[in-house]
Amino acid sequence: MQNWLTSSKLTKLALPVLALAATLFIAACSPEHPQSTFGYAGPVARDQGNLFILIFWIAVAVFIIVEGGIIYIAFRYRRRDDKIPKQVHGNTKLEITWTVIPSLVVAAIAVPTIIGIWEQQRGAPTDMGDVLEVEAIGHRWWFEFRYPNQEIVTANELHVPTGRPVNVKLSSQDVIHSFWVPKLAGKVDMVPLNDNLVWFIADEPGIYDGQCAEFCGIAHAHMRFRVIAHEEDGFQEWVAGMRTPPEPFEAGSAEAQGELLFATNCKTCHTNDSWRQDAYSLEIQQQESRWNTWLDDIENSRLVSAPNLTHYSQRNFLGAGIKENSRENLIKWITDPDSIKIGTAMQAHAAAYQEREDNKINLSNQEVENIADYLLALEPGDISQLVAPAITGGTPEERGEQLFISIGCNACHSLDADTTIVGPSLIGIAGRAGTRTSLSADEYLRQSINDPGAFIVDGFTNAMVVPKIPPNQVDDLIAYITTLE
């Protein structure tokens, strides 16, 4: 009896260790761990992981001492006879010792913790490349992403460049959500009326899984998103594409019919043309008014906040990152959204679903397919059709700078005198431009922007694609470019 019990004490220690080892083993055999907090893909997650590992090893040491002590003492002092042991009531020195030692251990953990808190809450560092400013807004149950400087709105897939800090302003329209991409950065909550910031850098291109981490209602488990990190030029290409309209569809084609059906059935809630000049501010207003309309009459509202679907064919997933964006899934989604993701506001509110008893869409299969074909054909058209965003407020130089970045001039024209990306660096252009031809610097630049082939600098070829920019914005752009020293 005694021996049997003693060995079961050993089991006690071995058990959690074995269980953990078994889990790690099994985990290691599985192919993917897209949300592993140890799959660092950037410095923020790496720092957080390293702090965890430091504390983990300290904890392991304490674990071994305490659990080992328990087992040793239980074994050593097991009852062998009926003698009453010495009635020790305590030992003040010993007790002070084991008060002081944990205090020191805890203090040792506190130091890197406090340093880490201040480092990570300071916001994106400015000495690690141009900071990309993004706004993420939580909705039940999807993520809206806004790029205020590029005037782009998208949903559930956040495109970022590698190697540059991304500063994400977090807010929520409805309940508390949490923005979490384990491989890039720990979570920060998206709290209504209380904006937060999180920043990260993606070291390598890739698709990083993210998920809402604060319980937010029935589809909480289905509120996922991806961060898609591109090399810088790939990112600039994506930005330019988002501001370029798709090619028009051939009259009578399935896509063209889908476009009409989309316009009558979907477009009151889903914007899909955020490349239009004034689309950005309009989209923000509309999302706000859709939300207020819903709040005013929750039961009967036919308007709800909805993801922007601009260039939908570029999406990898549908339903806030839960299913692959295939034609088949899309048709299923349009027909009966709840069959893929529970609790969609679309099925509960959109007029097209309210006309039928079973709450499926009130369109024929053919019509649904047309809409799907239309959405899957939405992609950036010819880059020369790129539309510069409408930028208001500020001085001409400030507007020009914003425009310069948002239409992607900086993708080819370096702002560093010694660096050539594709086109010539524009540093000091104000001095040079006026000397190259008989035109003044302003006129030379205007001509170059409106007709990129007009003057070619030696050693370069004309590869420049210029969006449609209204004359007043060209003025802003020139005002900015001529300040580059």
Next chain:
Amino acid sequence: MQTTHPGPSREPISLSFPRIIPRPKSEYGIWSWISTVDHKRIGTLYAVTSFFWFLVGGIEALLMRVQLSQADSTLIDPEMFNQLFTMHGTTMVFLVVMPLSAAFFNWLVPLQIGARDVAFPRLNALSFWIFLFGSLFLNFSWLIGDAPNGGWFGYAPNSHVAFNPTNGMNFWVIGLNILGVASIAAGLNFIVTILNMRAPGMSLTKMPVFTWMTFVTSVLIVLALPVLTVALIQLQVDRLYGTHFYNTAAGGDPVLWQHVFWLFGHPEVYILILPAMGIVSEILPVFSRKPLFGYSFLVFAGVAIGFMGWFVWSHHMFTVGLGPAANSAFAISTMAIAIPTGIKIFNWIGTMWGGSIRFSSAMLFAISFIAMFTIGGLSGVMHAAVPSDAQQQDTYFVVAHFHYVLFGGAIMAIFGGIYFWWPKATGYMLSEKLGVINWLIMLIGFNLQFAPQHWLGLDGMPRRIFTYAENMGWENTNMIASAGGFLMAFSVLLFMINVVYSARKRVPAGDDPWDGRTLEWSISSPPPHYNFEKIPNVEHRDDFWFTKHPELIAEYYHDEHSGELTAPSGAQFDEDAAEEEDEHADAHAEEHHGDDEHGHGGIHLPDMSYYPIILAAGLTIVGAGLMTAIPVIIIGTIVLLWGLLGWSFEPVNDPVPDSH
């Protein structure tokens, strides 16, 4: 026990309240239970009721484990899943661990301090009935398919009516407020009982540690539950009457809810764990045959935890964005609270050191408590590191952490306590053989379920998700965890088999089956209705042990270094000094007992009463009325007033012909 002192010259009060039903007299049968004011019977009622809810909460957990054992499972729909985890948490906290602890308070505190009942026996009965009705009210929501679904901490604005229009959260706010009344009343009762009703000679420093922890817990309950009440009432009026405390559309602040909830919620964690620490502090010395090591350090650490527990609430909110200053402060306070916790663990191990350890099932559970609670404590310190906590917050790592604390900690200790005091309460033994198997399977099942969940959290699995995709790599680990869950369920089944088996076998326990140390072991098993025939006179800590072993007294007080006899730190060797120190309480107690016994020529106990259950019913009907119709509120108020007035005018004891 009489709580008022009739002055010698006071005129009797002539007011009276019409008696609709006669005062209960029956000592047997269901009516005797309904009208009981005996702390032991009330303790049993608490134990049986909360064990029932333990099974319900366990079934809720198993259903979730079944759902999560496979990726993309569709067995349980999301709404049901949300209701399950909300009710599992709410049930285990408010309907299981708290009332199970209350069962121990009720059974043991009067026995450990040498009293014949608690200070306010009818209030004690009221606490139980409100708890029972509140728990039924809360779970009634299942029957209408509308159980609470906002998580056990009901975060606003997700719990707000715009986002959660069903009745579930109404059941939750009103149900919890009803339960809060029960807890606060019980807390006050035990504070007064412990302060005023200790046997002569039992100074605070001679009090058993379980009673000490009950005292700290009761203070926490009385201070913390009202905070929850405030939050719940705000949410309730938001939901039912359209106020804007947490209505973000009107500028209400959702972060306020978190502050108020966790300002209650963290002390609540210690409300759940301190009684368990008390239980373990009783079991370890008995089966090590040694006094508790460092009594005063241990007690002081318990008090420190109870105090510091008020300054750590925001560690539940490290990702909310409170800013670096607040996060740093709460990180430090959270790490600091690990220190008194560590002291306790070392003192328990020190108690075993040099002992003569008997591996009874109670002892095995108690040792497992230390082992498992240590793991929970270590992961708790990890959470205090704010930057890395950003990866763990709201993941299965946290789920693993608090189950190591609340199951590996609180429930393990409670099972130890059940095995330990069962013979005292019933008079017969539980099977030790089945007990050891029960322990082993529970320990294995528990670790199989919750150790892998640490990994799941680190692998990015958020809590409260009803399903996950196959490629996440969580499936196998979840399957292991679910298997562990069923093993735990099996161990609970073994416990129930043990209860039935032992009840049939009825191996008599005797008064003192474990060679106990505290006063409860000095009386018969089960204890007589009046507990102590003669109120004991306490001279030492572990007084009963030293009564049995007077030759050990000198050894206990011996100081190794000076070679002299000294008091252990904090204790009083000198009997007179001890009594002087606590003169007031003792004098009071003596006078008190004197009163009773002289007045009635012997042992005197309060009479039974129907009013507690009537008052509790009225309160619950009012609660139901808040959700339904005003006439129901009126009916409830009438019942409540009947209970209240009837109670107020009902003497503790009906006049006995031969008195005064």
